Amino acid sequence: MTSLTLVRRIRARPAIVFEALTAPDGIAQWWGPDAGPVLLAETDVRIGGRFRVRFRMLDGTEHESTGEYLEVAESKRLVMSWQWTSGGEPEEAGEVSRVEIDLKGIDAGTEITFTHTRLRTEASRASHERGWAGALDKLARHFSTERIS
Amino acid sequence: MVNHMDRQLDRTFAALMDGTRRAILAHLERDHSASVSELAKPFAIKLPAVMKHLDVLHDAGLITRSKAGRVVTVRLRHEPMREAMDWLRRYERFWSTSLDRLAAYAERREADARKKGR
Numbered sequence: 001m002t003s004l005t006l007v008r009r010i011r012a013r014p015a016i017v018f019e020a021l022t023a024p025d026g027i028a029q030w031w032g033p034d035a036g037p038v039l040l041a042e043t044d045v046r047i048g049g050r051f052r053v054r055f056r057m058l059d060g061t062e063h064e065s066t067g068e069y070l071e072v073a074e075s076k077r078l079v080m081s082w083q084w085t086s087g088g089e090p091e092e093a094g095e096v097s098r099v100e101i102d103l104k105g106i107d108a109g110t111e112i113t114f115t116h117t118r119l120r121t122e123a124s125r126a127s128h129e130r131g132w133a134g135a136l137d138k139l140a141r142h143f144s145t146e147r148i149s
Numbered sequence: 150m151v152n153h154m155d156r157q158l159d160r161t162f163a164a165l166m167d168g169t170r171r172a173i174l175a176h177l178e179r180d181h182s183a184s185v186s187e188l189a190k191p192f193a194i195k196l197p198a199v200m201k202h203l204d205v206l207h208d209a210g211l212i213t214r215s216k217a218g219r220v221v222t223v224r225l226r227h228e229p230m231r232e233a234m235d236w237l238r239r240y241e242r243f244w245s246t247s248l249d250r251l252a253a254y255a256e257r258r259e260a261d262a263r264k265k266g267r
Contacts, residue, residue, distance in 0.1 A: 004240050010252040012259035020255045030250035033243040109259065114248060116240055 003117040011109040014075040018103060021078060027053060034058045047072055051080065067099070077102050082116070157210070161233045164209035169194070170202050174211065177225040185221045 010017055020026035024041040031038050032055040039062065040054040047069055054064040064085050071079035078101040097116060104111045164170055173188055180187075189199040203223065206212045210229045215222050 004237065004244065006241075006244055006248055008248050008252055010255050012252075012255035016258045016262065017251075017255045020251055020258065026254065029254040030247055032250075033246045110255075112248070112251075114244060116244060 003115055005113065005115045007114070008112050009106065009108060009110070010112060014103045014105050014110045017110045017112060018075040018078070021101065031055055032057065040064075045069060045072055052085075067096075070098075075103060157229060158233060158236055160209040161211065161229045164205050164211055165233070167202065167205075169199075170206055173199075173202060173206065174225065174230075177212065177223060182222050182224045185223060188223060 012020075020030065022043055022045045024043055027041040027043070028038040031041070031053050034057055036055060036057040038053065038055045040052065042053075043049070043051045045051075049069045049072075050066060051069065052064065052066045054062060056062045066083055066085050067081040069078070069080050071077055078099075080099050082097045082099050083095065100115045100117065102113045104113070165174075169192060172191065176183060176188060176191075185196070185199065185203065188203070189196050192199065203212065203214070207214060211226055213224045213226055215224075
């Protein structure tokens with residue numbers, strides 16, 4: 001299963017980080033791959049509730065993702081399904097991935113472990129093999145000097 | 150963000166799902182080229198099984214095969230792998246930048262809260 005994991009240490013308490021992750025006015029401050037604006041942020045933070053976020057990149061293109069909150073543990077853990085959409089319709093039929101976020105209180109503030117899993121679900125269905133992401137990372141190092149976290 | 154997804158990526162990822170095939174690719178990355186029997190040597194499987202794996206890799210465009218006499222030489226094709234890595238890196242870039250901005254925002258909020266003595 002293809003997945004991406006990132007770990008960050010943030011000098012803020014878990015309650016503040018959790019709010020930044022879930023409140024629309026918080027999301028508007030950080031969501032997106034460059035400094036382009038968040039155009040819309042809606043969240044219904046409870047199990048079964050949905051989120052929808054639309055942003056514009058600096059190159060002018062607009063992107064939107066939506067999903068459902070699958071686990072909600074205030075200031076501790078957040079799990080949601082993830083799908084890119086365009087005008088409310090899924091961009092890729094069946095391409096639903098999953099985002100898992102864990103927050104751990106540390107002396108300096110919060111350690112956040114962020115994982116985007118079930119990328120390439122089609123490929124994942126073809127095999128139950130474990131350790132795929134690690135193996136892919138190794139191959140990535142063979143083919144590139146860039147780092148995959 | 151997802152328009153890049155296409156059949157080639159699915160083929161690449163599907164081909165990479167198998168440990169034997171990944172080992173074959175690693176071998177080719179290391180030695181640049183190898184004969185089929187050299188590639189089969191490390192595995193406890195029969196030659197026809199190795200040939201099937203090579204067919205999958207070939208169909209995915211990950212290897213080339215050339216025949217000279219009775220020897221088939223197998224070589225790596227880097228492009229599909231690079232495309233797969235690029236695709237994964239787009240997600241990495243998206244979340245890496247987002248999390249950096251999230252951290253900066255949360256840290257500002259924390260500093261504000263402390264100023265207010267909370």
